[in-house]
Amino acid sequence: MASASVKVAVRVRPFNNRENERDSKSVIAMAGPTTTITGGAGQIHSFNYDYSYWSCNRSDAHFVNQKTVYEDLGVEMLEHAFQGYNVCIFAYGQTGAGKSYTMMGKPSDPEEMGIIPRLCKDLFTRCEENSSQTLKYSVEVSYLEIYCEKPRDLLNPNNTSNLRLREHPLMGPYLDELTKLVVCSYQDIYDLMDEGNKARTVAATNMNSTSSRSHAIFTIVLTQKRHDVETNMDTEKVSKISLVDLAGSERAGSTGAEGQRLKEGANINKSLTTLGLVISKLADESSKKKGKGTRATVVPYRDSMLTWLLRENLGGNSKTAMIAAISPADINFEETLSTLRYADRAKQIVCRAKINED
Ligand code: ADP
Ligand code: MG
Numbered sequence: 001m002a003s004a005s006v007k008v009a010v011r012v013r014p015f016n017n018r019e020n021e022r023d024s025k026s027v028i029a030m031a032g033p034t035t036t037i038t039g040g041a042g043q044i045h046s047f048n049y050d051y052s053y054w055s056c057n058r059s060d061a062h063f064v065n066q067k068t069v070y071e072d073l074g075v076e077m078l079e080h081a082f083q084g085y086n087v088c089i090f091a092y093g094q095t096g097a098g099k100s101y102t103m104m105g106k107p108s109d110p111e112e113m114g115i116i117p118r119l120c121k122d123l124f125t126r127c128e129e130n131s132s133q134t135l136k137y138s139v140e141v142s143y144l145e146i147y148c149e150k151p152r153d154l155l156n157p158n159n160t161s162n163l164r165l166r167e168h169p170l171m172g173p174y175l176d177e178l179t180k181l182v183v184c185s186y187q188d189i190y191d192l193m194d195e196g197n198k199a200r201t202v203a204a205t206n207m208n209s210t211s212s213r214s215h216a217i218f219t220i221v222l223t224q225k226r227h228d229v230e231t232n233m234d235t236e237k238v239s240k241i242s243l244v245d246l247a248g249s250e251r252a253g254s255t256g257a258e259g260q261r262l263k264e265g266a267n268i269n270k271s272l273t274t275l276g277l278v279i280s281k282l283a284d285e286s287s288k289k290k291g292k293g294t295r296a297t298v299v300p301y302r303d304s305m306l307t308w309l310l311r312e313n314l315g316g317n318s319k320t321a322m323i324a325a326i327s328p329a330d331i332n333f334e335e336t337l338s339t340l341r342y343a344d345r346a347k348q349i350v351c352r353a354k355i356n357e358d
Contacts, residue, residue, distance in 0.1 A: 004351060005286075008049045011067070015231065016327075049324075054303070095327060102325055115243065134226060136224075136227075141146060155195065162177035165308060170238075172316060215245070216245040217243070217245050224237040238356045240344050244310065278315070282299060314351075
């Protein structure tokens, strides 16, 4: 069993039109892995992460593009998946901060494609290169969103009634009856990703005209079957890759939400509030383990659908990376500071991943 901390990266996006129109100033500075945020009264908060990515200005020497983000985080996670570990990458941050850009980006554009399409592409390249008479791969994909605490099957949006939470002894919680499709090539997976992206619920808010109000989970299950000619025995390794684009982390109030939007906000926040609690408890538990003789903390995974489905990725059998997406602008100071604190807590979590092999 391998214990490792959650890997945490922070990525600052360029100023958007709204911020430019208001002549916003940057409150973020990055040096090596350190991110610093400075408040109006001059108060400085500094955090150390595994990576601090500056994508604010393309002409800047420190500018980090989609390829580098993938090479730092995605490649390592894909390698773990091939070793037989469950892996998870999730993006957190306020609406418009760059979560979907980082996770999905533009799958059709070689420069702008995000972590998910890059990882899928590499996965098939590796499968094609390494498959042989004695090593066979199979890849299965599902794509769901959680909207107002309800799951929605993005590969079959009409499949509403049968999605039930279940638990697998090895792979952990999952949704029964969720569409899972076998894919044989990058093109297959690309088509499904495209179909699912179109089905995602989007709604306008004051923050971002196409902001996503739901959590999206793209899951790939990779099975590697090896045949040993000498012993005539088969072994199988199964790894689950969960790629998660969370809903905006802002409080309902700051997006001018009313009516249905406010209700969405409450439910979205239920998952995010619970995620925050789960992260805090796990961080506490991980720091206690360094001491001795303390009782296990109760972690409220079951209090939201998101945390239940991500249970193994957060505190259990998984290698996990988090990307905290932030705006550079002074007008988003409070939200950005809250995201940076969230990411700081997540960094303290230790997961105990084991290889899924039999
Ligand atoms: P979120 O998913 O967090 O709501 P998006 O990913 O949709 O935010 O990003 C909002 C806008 O900012 C999009 O138009 C996106 O293309 C742009 N953007 C976000 N991050 C970056 C980045 N690192 N570089 C360039 N553009 C970005
Ligand atoms: Mg988004």
